[in-house]
Amino acid sequence: MPEPTHYKSGRPIPYDNPFELFAWVFMRISGIVLLFMAIGHLVIMHLINSIDTINYQFVVQRWATPFWRIYDGIMLFLALLHGFNGLRTILDDYLRPGMWKKWCTFLLYAFSLILLVGGAWVIITFKPK
Amino acid sequence: MKVELKIQRYNPETDAQPHFENYSVEAEPTDRVLDALLQVKGLLDGSLTLRKSCAHGICGSDGMRINGRNLLACKVLIRNLQQPIVVEPMKGFKIIKDLVVDMEAFFEKYRSVKPYLIQNEAAPQKERPQSPQERERFDDTTKCILCACCTTACPSFWSDPDYVGPAAIVQAHRFIQDSRDQGGEERLDILGDREGVWRCRTIFNCVEACPRDIDVTAAIGEVKRKLLFRKI
Incomplete structure (x- = not known):
């Protein structure tokens, strides 16, 4: 006889699934790291340099060194996943199970994946003209 | 003094929806809400249905929502409440009648965390010794009386009835932290799932609701x- 997966009430029987643990830890660590990275980003882009001096040439210069590519890459991944996980939690908390929830969750996953792949693609393959 | 009560009534055989009814009884300011409710039941309307047992804040059967907060009716004094005193059943459970709710789902979650001593070794000749420091680690969570005030005050539970809830986590904590118990790993497996402790958003409603002053959110944090x- 297969193991039952639900209690009598229909509540799923829990099993050792570390996903939510990792998501929880990730939120805290990425939050702290992002705090410093985002402040660094803000200082460089808006305080040291003015936004009207930032142009294509500026980006070319900046991304000539792998350090800034890696910096921006890490920030992209952390910020996107942090925001994605926050939204996932909100959808999970506020939407009742059903089609509406499935669709919203699907859209969230799809949108986040597109942004992540698109951003990573630019950072990795960027070559100055 | 005159005490005005506004009680939510629901009889599944005649009512489509719960509704409020007003009652007025004589009581002392130092009487408890339970005294006023029993006056209503005894003198005004015998059909008023509620759970109560010891009436001294120990059995945990008369948890209800009083003036919008989860309280034990036998612990809260009338003089500490604004009138009319609004009395409703606990939120998040199916109402059976008036102030009595169906707590089967609550106890199913309680049972799911294995709230009993798990020991694989043969019982010793005498007791299993424990130092005062080891006892102290779970002292707070031994105070739980399973009244469900915390779980039914929890917004995470309202939005997700599958969430194991603060009361069951408190009970699990009591055994996870017990040096004599060997079932900690099993319980952590159960609580580490998505309907376990990770549903807790540290809203602290449970701490405010607990009539036994258990620091529920701290216990959840420890779990x-x-x-x-244990993963690292």
């Missing part, structure tokens, strides 16, 4: 920390 540090 989270245990889960985290």
Whole structure:
């Protein structure tokens, strides 16, 4: 006889699934790291340099060194996943199970994946003209 | 003094929806809400249905929502409440009648965390010794009386009835932290799932609701920390 997966009430029987643990830890660590990275980003882009001096040439210069590519890459991944996980939690908390929830969750996953792949693609393959 | 009560009534055989009814009884300011409710039941309307047992804040059967907060009716004094005193059943459970709710789902979650001593070794000749420091670690969570005030005050539970809820986590904590118990790993497996402790958003409603003053959110935090540090 297969193991039952639900209690009598229909509540799923829990099993050792570390996903939510990792998501929880990730939120805290990425939050702290992002705090410093985002402040660094803000200082460089808006305080040291003015936004009207930032142009294509500026980006070319900046991304000539792998350090800034890696910096921006890490920030992209952390910020996107942090925001994605926050939204996932909100959808999970506020939407009742059903089609509406499935669709919203699907859209969230799809949108986040597109942004992540698109951003990573630019950072990795960027070559100055 | 005159005490005005506004009680939510629901009889599944005649009512489509719960509704409020007003009652007025004579009581002392130092009487408890339970005294006023029993006056209503005894003198005004015998059909008023509620759970009560010891009436001294120990059995945990008369948890209800009084003036919008989860309280034990036998613990809260009338003089500490604004009138009319609004009395409703606990939120998040199916109402059976008036102030009595169906707590089967609550106890199913309680049973799911294995709230009993698990020991694989043969029982010793005498007792299993424990130092005062080891006892202290779970002292707070031994105070739980399973009244469900915390779980039914929890917004995470309202939005997700599958969430194991603060009361069951408190009960699990009591045994996870017990040096004589060997079932900690099993319980952590159960609580580490998505309907376990990770549903807790540290809203602190449970702490405010607990009539036994258990620091529920701290206990949940300790379970989270245990889960985290056993993975690393």
